[in-house]
Amino acid sequence: MLINSINFLIRIKKFFMLLIMLTAGISSDVLAEYADVVLNRIADKNDIRPVIFPHWFHRIRFRCKVCHGELGFIMRAGANEMDMGKIIDGQYCGTCHNDNIAWGVENCDLCHSGKPGLKTGIRGSNQTGGPGQW
Amino acid sequence: MKKKYYFYILLLFISLSLQSAEQNWKALSKDGLHDPESPAIGFLQEPSEALSLLPPDYVGNKVSWIRALREQYIEPRTNILPETDIEVLDMDIIMERTGELPMVLFPHKPHTEWLDCNNCHDEIFIKKVDANPVNMFAILSGEYCGRCHGAVAFPLTECNRCHSVIRSTFTGKPGVQPERADRKIKK
Numbered sequence: 001m002l003i004n005s006i007n008f009l010i011r012i013k014k015f016f017m018l019l020i021m022l023t024a025g026i027s028s029d030v031l032a033e034y035a036d037v038v039l040n041r042i043a044d045k046n047d048i049r050p051v052i053f054p055h056w057f058h059r060i061r062f063r064c065k066v067c068h069g070e071l072g073f074i075m076r077a078g079a080n081e082m083d084m085g086k087i088i089d090g091q092y093c094g095t096c097h098n099d100n101i102a103w104g105v106e107n108c109d110l111c112h113s114g115k116p117g118l119k120t121g122i123r124g125s126n127q128t129g130g131p132g133q134w
Numbered sequence: 135m136k137k138k139y140y141f142y143i144l145l146l147f148i149s150l151s152l153q154s155a156e157q158n159w160k161a162l163s164k165d166g167l168h169d170p171e172s173p174a175i176g177f178l179q180e181p182s183e184a185l186s187l188l189p190p191d192y193v194g195n196k197v198s199w200i201r202a203l204r205e206q207y208i209e210p211r212t213n214i215l216p217e218t219d220i221e222v223l224d225m226d227i228i229m230e231r232t233g234e235l236p237m238v239l240f241p242h243k244p245h246t247e248w249l250d251c252n253n254c255h256d257e258i259f260i261k262k263v264d265a266n267p268v269n270m271f272a273i274l275s276g277e278y279c280g281r282c283h284g285a286v287a288f289p290l291t292e293c294n295r296c297h298s299v300i301r302s303t304f305t306g307k308p309g310v311q312p313e314r315a316d317r318k319i320k321k
Contacts, residue, residue, distance in 0.1 A: 031167065033195060034194040034286075035285060036165070052168055054181075055286050057179060059199065062210050062211050064250075065220075075281050096214070109173045113169060113172040115166075115168070115169045116169070
């Protein structure tokens with residue numbers, strides 16, 4: 001039985017080689033953590049890296065209702081017209097990112113950490129790349 | 135001669151196992167979004183550092199966020215402003231118009247533990263059973279449930295998590311359930 005199956009495997013050697021190459025290929029396709037948001041409405045235009053917002057990090061610490069209720073973030077990537085003026089005034093991210101609850105706005109690079117040229121939108125492996133407007 | 139093919143098989147397993155370790159959580163510098171030259175790399179928490187400690191799932195962030203919250207692996211804040219009302223609603227709704235698929239059980243509880251009523255009502259869903267023209271095409275386009283599912287909540291590849299009530303074994307009435315239906319079905 002075992003010998004038979006090994007013989008079979010020998011016959012499909014090329015298939016194995018292909019499979020190895022394919023799996024290696026697939027692993028390099030996986031991007032971003034699920035639900036990471038790229039915010040680049042105005043960052044590139046102002047010569048600063050786009051913002052990468054990690055949902056996973058924030059939801060460990062806050063429930064959805066905090067940002068999408070109290071802070072007024074619309075649940076649609078790119079639909080919130082925040083800018084640094086509003087954030088410094090304590091709106092949007094500035095509710096927490098004020099050196100009180102979280103790091104303050106002087107730490108530009110910690111939020112503005114994306115590759116230049118990224119498009120605004122929600123990301124995360126192949127699972128968020130559906131046919132819709134995400 | 136045969137040893138050579140054992141080697142190929144071994145190589146396949148190594149490639150698969152390396153991959154699964156890497157696929158769970160990509161390092162920030164390799165995630166395709168963060169600029170590897172950004173000063174933030176090295177300062178920001180890596181996903182694997184936090185997410186590997188939480189109850190596992192096989193999709194999304196590879197974390198069962200519902201279990202993480204219920205079993206108090208995490209205790210995310212419910213509010214920042216002291217005057218905010220925190221409401222959790224324990225009410226199940228069964229939606230019967232799902233074609234050939236099992237009916238959809240929508241549990242308010244796990245949703246309201248994370249979300250506020252206003253996040254869904256009345257902008258995305260009217261508060262009335264069967265009054266919302268929900269369909270999978272709209273959901274896949276990012277409307278209705280698709281606002282979150284497929285983006286930040288578990289992805290739309292997980293049909294059975296919503297389509298969970300099998301018609302032939304369900305004895306109650308669709309719509310608002312008198313007691314929590316998921317408890318009743320599990321028996």
